[in-house]
Structure formats: C-alpha cells, structure tokens
Amino acid sequence: GAPDSGQGSAKTDGPVPDKPSAPQTVNVLDVAGNLQLTQPMIDDFVAKNDKVIAKVTYTKATAPELVGKVKAQQGAGRVDIDLVLTGVDGLAAGIDQGLWLDLLPAFAARLPGMADYLPGAAAMQKLAGNAGVAVTYYPSGPLIEYLPKNVATPPTAAPALLEWAKANPGGFQYARPSNSGPGRTFLMGLPYLLDDADPKDPVKGWDKTWAYLKELDKYVTLYPSSTSETMKNLANGSAKIIASTTGWDINPRVLGTVPKEAKVGTLAGFHWITDAHYAVIPKGVSVDKQAAVLALIASMLTPEQQAKAYDKGYFYPGPAIKDVPLSMAPEDSRKAIEEFGRPEYEALIAGSPLTVPLDAKSLVAAFDRWDREVGGNKVKK
Amino acid sequence: MVALSHRLADRGIDRHLFLLVPATLFVAALFIYPFCYGLGLSLQPAQGGAFGAYREFFTDAYQRDTIMTTLKIALPAALLNVVASVPIAYKMRGRFRGKRLLTTVLVVPITLGTVLTAEGLLNFLGPTGWFNRTLLAAGIVDTPLTLTHNYTGVFLSLVITGFPFAFLLVLSYLSGIDPSLERAGATLGAGWAQRFFRITLPLLAPGLATTFCLTFVLAFSVFPSAILVGDPSGSTRVISIAAYEAAYVRYDYAAGSAAALIMGLVELIVIAVVLGLRSLLYTGTTSGGKG
C-alpha cells in the first residue's frame, strides 16, 4: 500500500484519541457496492477534514474474498484495510471469524447519528451486534416486476403467481438466490407470503415454501446467475415476470437496461425483507486510523450526508436515518428519482411490515437447500 | 574420486542441476508451506475428526457428483481443443499469404478473458441473441434454442478460451519438427495421412500430452464460466463451485480445502495417466541426422 499505510509498528490498541495525531491515509474496501452511495459522502468529508484524513484509497471486491484477505493480513500482523463497507454476508462472516473491532458500545458516544436510525435500519443494526455500523438502508423486496404490454393482469398472490407460471412456462424468472439480491429476497419473503411455520428457520419451518418452490420449478426454465440477466430477459421479452426489489426496479430503468414502462407489484401477505450496508473496522488498525474512521462514520450518519444515499435509486430509498427527505438529495439524484421513482413506494414502505433478513447461517442453509432441491433438480441425473 | 564425477554425470548429475535451484526454491518457499497449511486445514474440520471433511464430501452425493460433472465437462473440452488444434496447426505450417494474420486471429480468443466470453455467449447465444434470431429468421427453428445456462454454454466457453491456448502450443511444438522427416516419409511411399500419423504425430505426441494436461487443468478449474453461463446448481455444478461455496459462502475452510484437494487429486490422476503414457513415448530431438 502507500508507504505510510503499513501499520506494522503503529499502535493498534490502547485508548483511541478523538482526533488522529496526524492526517491519515485511509484505505477503504467496499464489498457491497456501497461506494456508489457513500463515496460522495467520504470524499466530501475528506475535502472538509484534511487534518483528519489526508487521502482515501478505494478498493472494491466481492464479499467472499473479504474474509480471506483480512485474515491473511491479521495473521501477518499488518492490516492495511482501515474501513470495510459490507453487506450482511460479509459482516456476518467477519463476526464469525472474529475479524472486526467492536465499535459498540465503546464508541457509541462518537456516533450520535445512530440514535436517529429509521426503525428498519435500527433492526438491521441489531443484526450487526457490536461490530458494524449501518450506513445505508433500504427495505428491498420482494417485488415482482413486469412489462404491462406482456402481462396485462399480474398475479397478486403467491398461489396466483404459481398458476400464472403454470400457464406461462418459462415466463417467470428469478436469479439463483446465492448470486442475487432479488433472488434471495424472494426466497426469504416467500415464507411470509405463504404463511409458513417459521419464516426464520429455513430448515424446519419452511415446508410450504420449499413445496411451493419445487412446484414453481416445474415452470421455470432458467435460473440466471445474476440479477442483471433477469433484467435483460425482462427487457427483451424472454422473461415476463421477474423477482425484484426497490433498487433493482428504479436503477436499471434509470440506466436503460429495463424499459421505463416496467411495473412492479407485490403479492398478498407481503413483508419487506430489509437490507443494509455497514461500516466496519478490522482488528489491527492503528488507533489513529480508528479515530479518523470513526469521525468519518459519524459524519456519514448526518442527514445532509445521508441524503446522498438516494443516489439514482440504486438502494431506494437509501438513508438509514430519519428525516432525510428526497428534497435534500443532490440535484441529479432527485431528478432521476422524480422521473423513475414510484410514488406508491412511500405508502408501501409505510404500510407493510418490515422484517430483518435471515441470519447468515440460516441464509447459507437456505441457499444450500435451494441449490440441492430446487436449482440442482433442474437436470435429472 | 574423479571417476565419481563422471559416474554422476553419466547418471545426469552435474553442475547443471543448479539451474533447478531457483525454481525449486521458489516453489518450495511460496507453495509448499502454504499448501501444507491448506492440507492441514482440510484435516481440521469443526467436527468429524481428521478426515471428517473428506468423509462428508464423499458421503454427500450432491458434492461427490461434482467430480463426475467436472470430468464430463473438462475431459471432452480439453480433448476437443487439442484434437482440433492439431489439424489446423498442421495446415498452418507451410507458408502462405495471410498466415500471420490467421494465426493472430486464431489466438485472439485467449485475450477475451472469462468475463467477455461469458457476456458474449449470453448475448450472442441467448434466447434473443443474434444466433437464435438468425435461426428464427431463417425458419430453421420455431422456438429459440437454449444454448446458455446449461452444459452447452460452459462447454462452448471452454472451447473459446481453451482452443487458442492449445492451438498456440501445438503450433509451436509442431514448428520444432524437422520437415525433412516428412519428406523422407513421402519418398518411402507414405501418403499425407501416414506421414502425419506415423512421423509427425509421434514426434508431436509429447507436446500434445503436455498441451492436453494444461488445457485440461484450465478446463477442470472452470469456475467463473460455470457460474456465468452455466447452471451452477445443477448440470454444471463443478467441483470448484463446491470448493468455493464451502470456503467463501459457508466459510468452512476445512471443507473448502478438502474439496480443493480432492479436485487437485483428481486432476493429478488424470495427468499422471497422460504423463505416464507420455513417458512411454519417444521424447528427444526431432531432427533426423546431419545438418
């Protein structure tokens, strides 16, 4: 890394000062695509606080590699990743392996913004235990998305969706859950739609869900391995209804991957499966840097910064704290959402129950079972 | 005592062995230790004793089957790549105009990388891609062919990325064979087929064996394309996906290392067979006498 980022000798434990003794270089690793929302916030902070952070470097990667990399660095006693922006998966994996510094309750006082979390965001923050700090939040899905010209009357309940799929084999698509946000949201949302025994226990409590998915599987020809592909298929007509989320509804239409006229719908018994991104600090980061990063996170949790999380609908709405209206968002972001956003979301978010997603272990178990029994069944051996 | 140095030299031991030192040191320092560590990891699963991870792999049909799935993809792909490159490279030996261009174009696909190949296959062969469009427009088929997200897609991506690789190596190996040998064959009444099969091919065979091994290894560790253009939970659930999921989704490094080691072992068996056969072949100079 940068010569001054090799922290082999700098102090990594003991009291964390309020301000770093000298301006720091902070290396940010994003494994959740979170920088699309937060990079402007960070850049803004650095621009204004060059005494605290002199320079930021950004690295992007996928969540799975995160653990290996941090472990390797910690194993060698030289950690040069100072701030990790991650989703639930990477966060949980790191907690499991004991990679993260406990930020709470030790530094709760330095992060006043956390008090203003939206209820959903607060619930997501609980998932993070003491390690991470939620920085962006959205209620996600599961939604269904379709083009009105192809589907005149979309199904409005899970059984109806099954009927529709039966009538239109190959028409319904969702991506392989372990590779796709909307895919996994659909998976986690189903137990609520089907009123299953224990929506939090995919092994024992999802009998109806698994039966439904297997039945549905008969009429699904394809589980693409990325959400973008389902979007593309929706656009080119080879899929008629796909699973989606708020972000995946708005942003691709902004980008032009999906026609603007696409519509979304919900199914009866709909619960939002919420999602969030977290900021975490790996163990082994020097106290000076810790101080700098904490200051950064604190600033990210202020309303004016949070407003940037509206982005172009990528994580719609995005802000994790209360009272951040769209009007505070930057110009182009506001324009995009005014054009491509959906007024109905506000009511939908206010009116539907919110639930946190499965914890990492259960989620992996659900993926595994889906792979074996649903996806892996595709080809009879 | 001096006779000793001659005796050693006669058995291949002389100062040239020092040339091996850098490579050996390198591999020993940066591979052996980490590898043993991985081996150790695979023997320390959270539960089930030393061989628990292996036992689990082999008792779970869903995991075990990945071996066959992988072999079913990798062996034919590697074989096709090698077999197809031989006649093409053979044709390309002579001099003709545009040869360099043709060679370049043939090896271009190695530059594509998995991502572009996958994207391209999805775009081109997808249900509304140019390929299916053409077929539909020409009235050859009524519904689009499913060529992606299945075995075909992965296989094609392995051919696109693997063929140029094999071709480049075969072409180079072939260029090392003295053409006067084939001429001698011709004067002895051997037609092109016999010249090819009895003279060129045996001399090329050691190179082909190596090429096969390398393409096979590449095909065997097919990972991104198995996910991107394949059916990663079903028909193209290759062993590297099993290893990847164990290590990076479940964070069960023991299982991940075990799967990876099994993968290496299977490859090793195939390669040992091929290289064993190779050692039965003639290996040595490919020039035929004076000059």
Place this chain on the structure above:
Amino acid sequence: MTDGFQELRLEGVSRSFGGSDALADLDLTIKRGEFIALLGPSGCGKSTALNCLAGLLPLTRGSIWRDETRLDTLPAERRGFGMVFQNYALFPHMTVRGNVAFGLRMRRLPRAEINRRTDEAIRLVRLDEHAAKLPGQLSGGQQQRVAIARAVVLEPSLVLMDEPLSNLDAMLRLEMRTEIRRLHQSLGLTTVYVTHDQEEALSMSDRLVVLRGGRVQQIGTPEQVHTQPANRHVAGFMGYRNILPMRLTEGSIVEGGGLTLRGTKVGEIAAGDAVEAAIRPEDIHLAAHPGEGIEVTTEVVEYQGRKVAAEVRTPGGVLLHLRTDRALKPGDKAELVFDPDRLLIFPEGD
C-alpha cells in the same frame, strides 16, 4: 505404381532459390536400368536435382516425364522412388528396424515379408547388432547405412542416392559400392547417384552427369568424361590438377610460364589464343634420363602409401602436382616429361 518404365525424361528442369538458379535447364533421359552418377563440386545443385526428381522440391521451370506420363505434378509419395538423403533424415523416434521397415509397412506388405526383407536389408548394411537402437545412438556411418537400407529395401523402380557412402570408411565403402551395384543389377533398379567422389562415379556408373553452378557441363560414359572432359572445369574435376594458363603458339604447342608443351586441343582454338593446359599429376613423369625433361625443384611431399604426391616448381615459377613412386624429398631436383596425349588444351575461361 512402382512398376517399370522405359525411360525417365527431364526436360529443362530448373529450380531457383530466391532468384538465383541452383539448377538450370537440366535435360536428361534416364533409361530403365541405367546407373547415372551426378557429379560436381559442392553446391553445384546435385541435391537440388535429386530433390526435384523425387518430388520434394517443386520445379521452377521444366517438366519430368515417365514414358508418357508427366511426373512433376505428382506428389513424392506417388512417384514410387526411393531416396537416400544426404542428411539421412532418419525418423528419430523409430529404431533402426522401424526406420527400415517403414516403407514396407506403407505398402501394407504381409508381416512376414516385412520382417524378412527388413532383416535382409539390415544385414546388407551390417547393422544386425544395432537393429534395436534409435538413430541418436548410432555413429555417423551407421546412420548413413540405415538411410541406405531404408531406401533399397523397397526395391523401387528408381533409387535416388545422395552421397550415400560419404561417411563410410574405405573398406566398407568398397563393399557397399559392390552391394549397391549388385542390388542395382539383380533387382533391375534404375539408380541416380550423387557423389563427390570421382572414382566412385567412374567405377559405378553407366553414365555421368557433371554439373557446375547448376548447369550441366558434360554428360557421357565414365570413359568419355575421364579421357575427354568437355571443358577445363570438368577436367579440373576429373583429376587434372595441373591447369596452367598458357597461349597457343601454333598447331598444338602451348607456351607460358617458361614452359613450352605439346598437347591435344579440345574445341576450337586458334593460334595466339589464351588457353588452359590441363594434365593429371599421374601423367607427369620423372624423366628416365637426365637432360630429357624440364627441371624442377620439389617443394612439398605428401606420403600416400605406395606413391608420393609432390608439389614441384619450375624455374619459371609454375607450380605442378605430380605423383610418383620415387621417394622425393623437399628440395630435391627432378626432371619432368609430359605425355602430349594426356595434356589437354582448352580455350580460356568458359
């Protein structure tokens, strides 16, 4: 495909490499059963001619006919000729036996016959002990013999041999010569034989083709070429080591370097023309009686067994080579006589 033919005609056969002719306008008719030797200095196009005939090099111009069939468009393997390559071109991955049997296998002969003929050919070239070795494990001469065996085992209608004996010792060479002649006769082969050894060419062939710089200098029987070389180059090549620039004075008397000699004219020469007088070392004799000949001083003497080869110098500074039984030593004086029948007079520079 390999059955007999009456004659093989080369018409204006030419081959050039990058613009310069390695072989130019070779016209030659080879009769069935003939033994033709191609002779000429290194790089004169002998191997090129052979390769063209074998079909291994495309012609630049000209054509080759077997009786009435045009041959030069046929690929090598369809011509049914056998060839011994100058550089052997042995298959490095096959044993001696495999190399020799290769052609027979190509003909899909029965196994037993292949074995029999292979064994025979290997015995012929005295490699029985080495039959199981790979070419890389053989000595140079042994490799050359494998190349010979590989070509003759096929008993082809035409055998092309490119210096097949160059790496063999004198004794073996004599024996192999006899074997090749014997094979040639008993199997009724037609043979084109490249050699750089004039003695070999003279003793083995029915007709000789002398090449120089890609062009034919002379075609004739060994005797014709040996005794009546067509020009000074052929003469030089046929052992006329003494070639002296002189001038024709009258009749067939030449003068130069202080010498006046009588010889035999070859070609049109007028008195006063610059000429080259050529004579072999063995045609210069030491005078039986003093005062009879030209006085010279011995400079270098080479031991050659029975005879010695000597370089001597005339008072006029001309260097002459001669062979004699007399034990000359450097510095010795001697007197020479020239045999006028054996002194050939050629026009200068052609």
Place this chain on the structure above:
Amino acid sequence: MTDGFQELRLEGVSRSFGGSDALADLDLTIKRGEFIALLGPSGCGKSTALNCLAGLLPLTRGSIWRDETRLDTLPAERRGFGMVFQNYALFPHMTVRGNVAFGLRMRRLPRAEINRRTDEAIRLVRLDEHAAKLPGQLSGGQQQRVAIARAVVLEPSLVLMDEPLSNLDAMLRLEMRTEIRRLHQSLGLTTVYVTHDQEEALSMSDRLVVLRGGRVQQIGTPEQVHTQPANRHVAGFMGYRNILPMRLTEGSIVEGGGLTLRGTKVGEIAAGDAVEAAIRPEDIHLAAHPGEGIEVTTEVVEYQGRKVAAEVRTPGGVLLHLRTDRALKPGDKAELVFDPDRLLIFPEGD
C-alpha cells in the same frame, strides 16, 4: 586458458553405452603441434574418442591430462578446444557468418577483429557468396565447410575434427586438406582428425591411431601403419584387399586354395599354423611373360580412370582383387605374380 601445452595424455580412456564399450582403454600421448589421425571402420569409436577428449561425454574410466593438469573433469567450454562435428551441428538460427563468428563473440574479442577473422575463415572455406545464408539453405558440403570454419576461426590449442571433409568433392577435398595442414602448421595447432579415408589419414597426419571395436589396433607413423600393419585388421583397413586364409608350410611359404606363395611374416607364427596372407591389389602384377605366374580368369572389371580394378578367380576358386593398366575384360585369362615383400603373413584370427 587456451594457451599452449606440451602434451596431452589420455590414460585408459574408456566409454561405454549401456554396458558395451564404445571405446576401451585408449592410451595416447599427443605432443604439441602434432597431427593425429584416428582411423577405423564405421562404429569403431572414433567419434566417441573425440567427444571424450572434447569433454562432451563423461568418461566411464580413465583420465585425460594436459601436462600436469587433469582435464577430464573440466567442462567442455573450459578446455578451449575447437571441434568440427560429424553431423555439423550448425546453429540453425544463425547465418553462416553468425555461426563462424559465434566462438569469437564468446571470447569477447573486439568487433573489428571478429569481423576480420570471420571474413578470413569464410574465405578460407570458399563461402563468401553464401555468408548471409542460414544453414538450412546450404548444400551438404557447404554446411560442412561452415563447420570447419567455425572451429578453426578460434585458433584453439587443440582442434578436433570429425570427418570434416566427408561431404566434399575430390578437388575441394584436396584443397581443404592442404588448407587444414597449412593452418595446422602456421597456427601451431595440435589436431586430432577423424577420418575414414586412409589416403587422407596417411597424407595428412604425423601419427595414425587405428581403432577397431573400440580398441586401439596400432599407433604409428603413416609409413609404419601403411607398410607394417600390426594385424590383419589394420592390413585390411590399409588397403590389403586380398586376405586369404592359408597355412604356413615352412619358412615364409604359405599354401591354400591351390596357391603356394612366398611372403613376409608378421608376428610369431610356427610352421603348420593357420595364417592369413594379405596383399594389396596394386601389389599383384600381371606376369610379363606367359608361364611365369598363376593363371586366373577375370570376372568383374571396374573402370577407374587410368587403371582398372579387376576381380579374378584362380583355378582353386580363390577370388583376388587387383589393379592394372591392362584393359582386362571379363572372361580374359591372365597370369599373376605376387611381390613376396608385399605379401604379409599374419597369425589367424585376432
């Protein structure tokens, strides 16, 4: 490292391939400036000996000394010898010029000197015109000349030459012979020269080493080897083409096949022993007067230019080779006389 030495000693040098000796117990001392020829039939171990000396093959037994330094443990490139390979071993990717200059470049000589010496060596072997060609574009003889130039351009303290002239025509061979001798003398080289050509060996070398089956048969001056071959193998090799199994009756009279001849004994032989009588074709003469000699019938006649080589058969069925000026024809009768001084009698079978 390449500076002079007084002598080079080979002590019991042996080399075997897979158990069988290709060269056994070669003892030889080479004096500085000497020209040694290694002579022997194909496969007798000549190239092996050369390779051992050069350091290209590890010895199985024995040692090699340069004065008091042991040499056999030194790698080839440190011995500072030059070598002409039997199979040329030219660098296929370098031009003629590049091949020849290679060794000089290795010595890091100044550019100008490299150029000068390279040019000179190329001129020496008459390849000026071909200097820019790659070996694959040269004829066999041209390649061989490149190999020679490449070795001698280094003016090494010891030059090893493995049949360097085998692919050259007679004329060029004579010239190159002279050149090699001249180089040898003017540069004060020491030369070990492998040849299969006895005439070459005799005329060029100071001493000859005759090998057979990996073992030394005789070491001596050309004259010694030529006139007093140590055994019948050497004799056979030195041109005694007629080797007849006979029996010693008394003194130096041998009998067999209906012939009774007088000869010269070589080695210990007692009356009644089986012997081999050896004589050269040129030492059998046609009797000047009828009734003087042994009557024979001519069977095969080979034209050899000045003389003919004839195979004749005695009434007792013995086949004899002779050379004569007389124009014998197959079927002709003739009478032969043998020169008793030239008929050597060897003990049988060694």
Place this chain on the structure above:
Amino acid sequence: MTRPRLGTWFIGTAVTIFFIGLAGVVGSVVVNSFGTRWFDTWLPEGFTPDWYGQAWDEFTLLPVLGVTLTVCLLVAVISVLVGVPASYVLARRAFPGRRALYLLFLLPILMPPITYGIPLATVLYKYGLAGHLSGVVLANLVPSIPFVILTMTPFIEQIDPAVERAARMCGARTVQIFTKILAPLLIPGILAATILVVVRTVGMFELTFLTAGPDSQTLVVALFYSMSAAGIRAQQSVDAMAVIYTAMMLVLLVVALRFVNPTQLVARVKDDSE
C-alpha cells in the same frame, strides 16, 4: 507438396465456423458496450461511448492498467528466467528424483488457489511483501513458473543436443548457451508460454486480490468486481470493462506477435520447400 482437398475444405469450414462464433461473441459484447438500450431487436436503439467513460472513472483505470502491465511483464519475465533453465534440466538430464520434482512443479498448477492462497498471502504479508506490487508479482509467480516449466520441457526436448555441444566447443558458457543458442531456438515456445502466462496472470483474480494493496489492483480485480459484486450495474458498463480488458490483452498479443511469429523461426530455418 500437394495437400488433400477434402481435409483442407473440412478444416476451412471448421475454422470459419469458429470465426463466425467468435465474431458473434465478441461483436455482441462490443455492440452492447456502445449501446444505449438494447431490448428485443437486432441492434441497440442508439449508440453512445458513455459506458467507457463511466467504467474508466469508476475504476480509475489508468493506474490500474499501469499496474496490470507492470505485474504481467514482471511475472512473465521472471517466470521465463527461472522456469526455462529448470525445464532445461528436466528435459535433458535423467537424474534421480526427476519425477518427484516434476510432480512438485505440477502441483501449483493443479491446486486451486483456495488451498494455498490465504496462507500464501499471510506469509507474504508477514515478510512485508504483500500489499504492494511485489506481493502480487510473487504470488502470481507461484503458478506461473511451473507453467513455464511444463510448457517448455517438451520444447527443449525437441532441440538437437549437438547444437549445444557445438556451442560449448566454441567456448560458450551455460549462460551464453541459454541466451545465444537456446533462447532463439526456443522463441516460439517462450513466446507461447509468455503469452499464456500473461493471460493467466491478467486473469488470476484470487491470488492478486489476496496480496494486492489499494494501489496494486489489477484490471481483473476491477473487472471481476464489476461482474460479480453486489450492486446494480448496467450490463453495458460491464461489457465496456470487458472490452477494455480484451483490448488491452489484444494490444499485448499483437505487439508480441509483431515481434515474433510463433511459427516463424525453427520452421523457417528448416523449411525451404514451400
């Protein structure tokens, strides 16, 4: 020499099909990367170069390209320098233990980086080698050196050892034999091996990621991220990245082939007939 028509025709057809497929695959990506929207039609609705600008900015591709090139060149050069001598010995000498060693060199190619990547990265971090360029290079050498050894061994076997002996007799040391004799004769092989090493290195995600620091990312890390990381990304922008990646590789390849044609040397030297 004349060739059988049928075979030529057959191979011609096969090559043509391959090219058509290739053109389709590459073409559709290139077209898409310039497209605005592309739904169920033959061509996109409109064309724009914006995706490239976005990809360029988002991943600050210029330094990334620089790092990628440096890493590739270093890895290729070092692995050839270390690997070729080793393959020379493996090809020429039959010393005891040769097979075992061969196996050792085989393993790093066979084993997926999962098995050794993390501990390798730990080791490299421990000695301060990871986190910047040197770590990436070292880690990538682990599979590359064996790769070179494996491809070069059959090559060296093909070369007549007499040529080396001749060089020795001309006074060439081992180093000179390598640089002056073997290297030129092996050029086609070295070139092939180098190209393949470069391709593998550019494409090697795991080891690079595990050992790279923030300023030693290579292109594939960016590309892989854009392809498979969480988040919404327009396909065109992924395609633009892929095209950039390919274009860079292509430039490398064409440059390499400009300097040496893989079939040129040995074949040209020996083949005089066509």
